[in-house]
Amino acid sequence: MSDSKDAKSGDIKVTKEPRRTGLQVTAVVTIIALALGLFGGWAIAAVSNNSAEGDLWVIPANGATVTSDSVVLTAPASVVVGVTLDGERTASEAPISKVVQQWDDVFGETTPRALLVGADAGGTHSVIVELSKPEATVDAITFPAVGVGGEAIPAFEATQATLVIDGSGELDEGDIEALVAAG
Numbered sequence: 001m002s003d004s005k006d007a008k009s010g011d012i013k014v015t016k017e018p019r020r021t022g023l024q025v026t027a028v029v030t031i032i033a034l035a036l037g038l039f040g041g042w043a044i045a046a047v048s049n050n051s052a053e054g055d056l057w058v059i060p061a062n063g064a065t066v067t068s069d070s071v072v073l074t075a076p077a078s079v080v081v082g083v084t085l086d087g088e089r090t091a092s093e094a095p096i097s098k099v100v101q102q103w104d105d106v107f108g109e110t111t112p113r114a115l116l117v118g119a120d121a122g123g124t125h126s127v128i129v130e131l132s133k134p135e136a137t138v139d140a141i142t143f144p145a146v147g148v149g150g151e152a153i154p155a156f157e158a159t160q161a162t163l164v165i166d167g168s169g170e171l172d173e174g175d176i177e178a179l180v181a182a183g
Helices: 022-047 097-101 103-107 173-182
Strands: 056-066 070-076 079-084 090-095 113-120 123-131 140-147 156-158 160-166
Touching: 056 113, 070 123, 070 160, 090 097, 097 103, 113 156, 123 156
Parallel strands: none
Antiparallel strands: 056 070, 056 079, 056 156, 056 160, 070 140, 079 090, 113 123, 113 160, 123 140
């Protein structure tokens, strides 16, 4: 081997390159992985908005049973729709499981008002209640409920129902009663 300038065509040339250490390669790979991880995490969070956000939460169900102290939605839809009322009115959806999982984060110790409207062969029924943290089973969500202002909750069963939960306290009793009357 020769490194001289007058090497002949059959000689092997040795080119000197700076050596890359394992530490430099590891640092570069780590920086790239960190950048991809941060961007990937942000992108996944942006695409999969799983928060049940909104002023009103709307939950349709295939049935409902209302008793003097609870509202049970049977076969609820797989998503809850959050509707924002102020500013740019928007709607977003999240898995129905978020209603139970995020209840304490959204409401804390408060008991939000809700309007349940249901229909059966005898006509339509509606009730305004204050709800507490729900419990879920495979095919139902049970909300402990009390009547607004201490009023008794009329018992009924419905084959189709929609529960609208006032997530921000935007609707007062008069507004909810106007919705029921219009409905």
